[in-house]
Amino acid sequence: MDDEMNTGPARKWQTNHTYHTEPEPKKVVVKVKSKSWLTKGEKVIYAFLCAAIIVCGMFIVSYSSTTDALNRETQTLNDKVNAQEVENENLLFEVRELSKPERITKVAKDNGLEIQESQVKRAAN
Numbered sequence: 440m441d442d443e444m445n446t447g448p449a450r451k452w453q454t455n456h457t458y459h460t461e462p463e464p465k466k467v468v469v470k471v472k473s474k475s476w477l478t479k480g481e482k483v484i485y486a487f488l489c490a491a492i493i494v495c496g497m498f499i500v501s502y503s504s505t506t507d508a509l510n511r512e513t514q515t516l517n518d519k520v521n522a523q524e525v526e527n528e529n530l531l532f533e534v535r536e537l538s539k540p541e542r543i544t545k546v547a548k549d550n551g552l553e554i555q556e557s558q559v560k561r562a563a564n
Contacts, residue, residue, distance in 0.1 A: 477485070536542070547554060 544554060
């Protein structure tokens with residue numbers, strides 16, 4: 440019993456101060472990949488669609504610009520044609536005025552010409 444008394448406190452101390460030799464559990468880091476709501480294929484398709492829309496928009500703007508330039512040029516040419524028609528009508532009116540028989544006879548008399556026939560006909564256009 441004496442042995443038991445002497446070893447009792449030592450055992451208590453040993454049980455209270457024993458080193459835990461159990462390995463700590465390893466922490467496993469799990470990387471969670473966040474899934475995108477678009478796949479790579481969809482991204483490629485959307486990129487091509489966006490590029491196609493941009494190219495179509497540029498084509499439409501270019502075509503519209505060209506059409507506008509042609510319309511302006513056509514309008515300018517129409518204005519020139521109208522101005523030329525007015526000038527031609529004015530010149531035609533002047534030709535009619537200058538080819539009147541009375542004027543012709545007056546100019547002939549002023550220049551000393553004698554009229555052989557009493558009738559002067561209008562000059563043909």
